[in-house]
Amino acid sequence: MTQPLPPYTIGRVVGVEPLTPRMRRITCASDRWRGARSIAPDQQVKLFFARDGGTPEVPAAPEDGSGIGGWYARYLAVPEERRPWMRSYTVRALDPDAGRMVIDFVLHGDGSHDSGPASRWAARAAIGDVLGVLGPAVAGYRSPSGQAVRLLAGDETALPAIAATLEALPPDVRAVAVIEVADAAEQQELSSPAEVEVHWVHRPASLIDAVRSVRLPAGEVFAWVAGEASAVRAVRRHLVGERGLDKRAVAFTGYWRRDLTQDDAPTEQDVADATEQMEAAGTTG
């Protein structure tokens, strides 16, 4: 079945706020978001950055019913020197009254060319700048049934989704969050109506070691894991292999890949992960 293309709009920067030394909160406005409803706590958008710093232009959706697939083929057909960079981000918050969307950007690298266009853009963004926004669409979240204990694990790129998920939890569930960041200065205040235990992991300590040693409350567990792709794989393997969680109870998404950009083609492992994830999602009902 072809999926229809989510709405595309140009967002204008109306707020810029440093959250931590390596995380910048950018608020964008567009009339398109007035009255918009959140569809999942980790809903994602595709952001577009023009190569010349101006207004990004993306192709219109084809009218032949080919949906996202047809649109993506058109996007790739734009000559590279004119094709805007496309990157995935999480909607940290959506204000449907003001038509505003909040996105928290990790500033990775040193701001040079190697940092990547999205991180570079975020580091320099100022009021009035523009970016293209496709979405929102659901990312990896699947709402578990009943009272399952939520385990949320990831690095700083997953922090916006973890923070939004914790805020949206019902008060009568328990959650454990394990979050890997550079150091103590990268920790953020997290709030939730639920009973939450947060474990901050400072590099060089790793997410997988922290998840291995965390004690989970008794009962059924539903896990959500995102961040650097090989770390996500290791955590999933541990949860399914050593902790014995049902595959369907582990939602996992590689948010970035070491030494590869989001322009690089998916590796075989990425494709295998995505297929497993879709199969698991399809069987949860």
Ligand SMILES: Cc1cc2nc3c(=O)[nH]c(=O)nc-3n(C[C@H](O)[C@H](O)[C@H](O)COP(=O)(O)OP(=O)(O)OC[C@H]3O[C@@H](n4cnc5c(N)ncnc54)[C@H](O)[C@@H]3O)c2cc1C
């Ligand atoms: C569904 C989804 C939601 C996401 N939500 C967020 C979000 O809310 N906030 C956020 O900051 N990121 C988020 N990410 C991750 C973000 O899309 C990637 O980090 C992306 O690669 C950044 O693009 P770039 O142009 O800065 O770097 P790219 O051009 O893609 O990569 C350039 C280089 O930087 C490296 N790199 C990329 N990201 C990182 C990183 N975080 N730390 C260290 N090195 C890195 C790459 O390995 C590569 O070598 C999300 C990803 C997905 C798939």
